[in-house]
Amino acid sequence: MDVPERTRELFSEERSAEVVAASFADTPDPRLRQVLTSLVSHLHAFVKDVELTEDEWSAAVDFLTRTGQTCSDVRQEFILLSDVLGVSMLVETINHRTRGTSTESTVLGPFHLVESPPRALGDDINLDGKGTPCLVSGQVTGPDGEPLAGATIDVWQTNEDGFYDVQQPDVQPPGNLRGLFTADEHGRFRFRSVVPRYYPIPDDGPVGQLLAATNRHPNRPAHLHFIASAPGYRPVTTHVFVADSPYLDSDAVFGVKESLVRDVHVVDDPARAAEAGLANPFHALTFDLVLLRADRPPPEASR
Amino acid sequence: MDVPERTRELFSEERSAEVVAASFADTPDPRLRQVLTSLVSHLHAFVKDVELTEDEWSAAVDFLTRTGQTCSDVRQEFILLSDVLGVSMLVETINHRTRGTSTESTVLGPFHLVESPPRALGDDINLDGKGTPCLVSGQVTGPDGEPLAGATIDVWQTNEDGFYDVQQPDVQPPGNLRGLFTADEHGRFRFRSVVPRYYPIPDDGPVGQLLAATNRHPNRPAHLHFIASAPGYRPVTTHVFVADSPYLDSDAVFGVKESLVRDVHVVDDPARAAEAGLANPFHALTFDLVLLRADRPPPEASR
Ligand SMILES: [Cu+2]
Ligand SMILES: [Fe+3]
Ligand SMILES: [Fe+3]
Numbered sequence: 001m002d003v004p005e006r007t008r009e010l011f012s013e014e015r016s017a018e019v020v021a022a023s024f025a026d027t028p029d030p031r032l033r034q035v036l037t038s039l040v041s042h043l044h045a046f047v048k049d050v051e052l053t054e055d056e057w058s059a060a061v062d063f064l065t066r067t068g069q070t071c072s073d074v075r076q077e078f079i080l081l082s083d084v085l086g087v088s089m090l091v092e093t094i095n096h097r098t099r100g101t102s103t104e105s106t107v108l109g110p111f112h113l114v115e116s117p118p119r120a121l122g123d124d125i126n127l128d129g130k131g132t133p134c135l136v137s138g139q140v141t142g143p144d145g146e147p148l149a150g151a152t153i154d155v156w157q158t159n160e161d162g163f164y165d166v167q168q169p170d171v172q173p174p175g176n177l178r179g180l181f182t183a184d185e186h187g188r189f190r191f192r193s194v195v196p197r198y199y200p201i202p203d204d205g206p207v208g209q210l211l212a213a214t215n216r217h218p219n220r221p222a223h224l225h226f227i228a229s230a231p232g233y234r235p236v237t238t239h240v241f242v243a244d245s246p247y248l249d250s251d252a253v254f255g256v257k258e259s260l261v262r263d264v265h266v267v268d269d270p271a272r273a274a275e276a277g278l279a280n281p282f283h284a285l286t287f288d289l290v291l292l293r294a295d296r297p298p299p300e301a302s303r
Numbered sequence: 304m305d306v307p308e309r310t311r312e313l314f315s316e317e318r319s320a321e322v323v324a325a326s327f328a329d330t331p332d333p334r335l336r337q338v339l340t341s342l343v344s345h346l347h348a349f350v351k352d353v354e355l356t357e358d359e360w361s362a363a364v365d366f367l368t369r370t371g372q373t374c375s376d377v378r379q380e381f382i383l384l385s386d387v388l389g390v391s392m393l394v395e396t397i398n399h400r401t402r403g404t405s406t407e408s409t410v411l412g413p414f415h416l417v418e419s420p421p422r423a424l425g426d427d428i429n430l431d432g433k434g435t436p437c438l439v440s441g442q443v444t445g446p447d448g449e450p451l452a453g454a455t456i457d458v459w460q461t462n463e464d465g466f467y468d469v470q471q472p473d474v475q476p477p478g479n480l481r482g483l484f485t486a487d488e489h490g491r492f493r494f495r496s497v498v499p500r501y502y503p504i505p506d507d508g509p510v511g512q513l514l515a516a517t518n519r520h521p522n523r524p525a526h527l528h529f530i531a532s533a534p535g536y537r538p539v540t541t542h543v544f545v546a547d548s549p550y551l552d553s554d555a556v557f558g559v560k561e562s563l564v565r566d567v568h569v570v571d572d573p574a575r576a577a578e579a580g581l582a583n584p585f586h587a588l589t590f591d592l593v594l595l596r597a598d599r600p601p602p603e604a605s606r
Pocket of ligand 2: 109111220223225
């Protein structure tokens with residue numbers, strides 16, 4: 001018989017990551033090869049660090065399987081897993097460094113599922129009438145303070161019961177608490193909404209079981225999602241967080257950055273209330289956004 | 304308003320793993336806390352090493368979701384993923400160190416789905432009559448060479464077409480090429496089977512796509528699975544590999560260890576052929592197994 005030549009190194013505990021990495025040597029895409037080589041190196045280092053047992057390995061396989069099988073058209077359990085392990089926030093942060101020169105980003109979250117409905121400045125996005133009315137306003141500028149006339153501001157938040165419209169298609173009007181606004185000639189925007197409140201991420205699946213097993217609560221502090229963009233500038237995906245919300249220092253998905261926290265003020269000014277279409281006194285939240293210029297390289301990591 | 308006290312550190316790129324690890328501080332089970340802390344540390348280090356892009360993160364979420372959704376009662380795609388990344392082999396090796404004092408282990412694989420049917424020594428497990436008949440025999444001993452009378456040997460392999468019986472319930476007789484044998488008073492076993500051949504792992508799912516994208520073939524070199532056990536000894540899950548098989552140095556799941564490779568000999572001996580119930584000349588494969596004593600600690604890693 002023709003015995004095939006054996007030239008490649010066989011698996012061993014000591015050299016496991018190198019042997020597996022070598023199997024990716026013929027990957028045509030160099031970036032895929034780089035990513036897989038790094039992944040294998042860290043994954044094997046993890047297994048060795050903790051000396052993972054066979055029962056733990058089985059539990060991990062079972063957990064990942066159930067996580068995949070919990071995903072549907074309206075639910076992404078692997079994003080949720082990435083969120084509660086801080087991976088989503090890390091990827092977001094690495095890819096949108098600001099070094100203080102622009103509005104910091106935070107996670108997109110799993111509920112930007114639909115195009116927000118276009119609305120006029122001043123509109124009320126609170127279509128179900130629940131919650132505490134709030135005037136939200138701000139200005140979008142570039143890094144040198146230049147107002148970005150016509151900037152686009154996409155916003156979305158939960159209703160007073162802590163759910164997004166897409167989570168309650170039979171309860172909330174479609175497009176409830178979502179809006180796509182175009183800033184005025186000074187880059188300013190304003191709209192009526194409700195004071196955001198904290199809410200739990202979906203915790204009836206495998207990720208919820210992980211949170212329960214680790215004594216972590218599933219809540220996110222009160223926030224309003226923003227995507228701001230303007231031609232010639234880098235868009236930013238972020239939230240504004242409400243300063244007096246519970247869970248600000250224990251966000252289940254690690255989304256809070258100090259620079260994104262704002263007070264909700266009570267304004268006692270009948271003229272401004274009338275202008276905004278709100279009863280006096282009213283709640284108000286101001287959030288200005290600074291976008292980076294697209295023609296300049298993004299800031300590097302500070303390491 | 305009562306502003307809740309904020310005491311915990313917020314997320315930052317620099318301290319991402321520490322901040323997430325701190326969220327597991329109240330985990331009641333110290334082992335779970337240890338495993339998650341190590342996992343987060345290596346996972347974040349991976350993301351930082353490669354500066355994972357948002358598109359790559361999305362592709363990973365999609366890949367994991369499809370992997371979970373490919374799993375069914377007869378298919379475990381996450382085990383397959385663990386296999387092709389060398390993780391299964393690493394876990395197996397860490398948990399069954401031998402340092403040369405006993406038969407080395409290798410991966411169980413996803414096809415030990417059923418109890419093997421009990422058979423008598425000398426029986427033929429090749430129920431579909433395909434392939435090249437082969438006499439398989441060996442002896443099970445303890446570390447000091449003591450024969451393990453009555454040891455149990457569970458074996459399974461693919462048929463000549465490269466499939467296990469459970470993969471072809473409508474084609475192969477149930478229990479084809481599986482058997483549960485009890486060794487004789489000298490710890491010896493023998494049975495009739497076929498010369499094992501190489502076969503591909505299922506490659507029509509996400510794991511197959513990963514192999515294709517990295518120019519890796521899906522094949523495993525020819526092998527016969529064994530689980531050998533005896534009261535008072537540590538069981539071993541292993542394979543015997545056929546020395547002239549293709550893919551011995553590029554097993555898709557990294558299962559090959561040099562100590563597990565054996566020649567298939569052609570024996571020209573009419574008396575032994577008649578005794579075994581095979582036509583002369585016949586093929587023969589010998590695999591002796593050494594089990595560790597359960598009352599002695601398993602060997603440590605050599606580092
Ligand atoms: Cu690592
Ligand atoms: Fe949200
Ligand atoms: Fe196999």
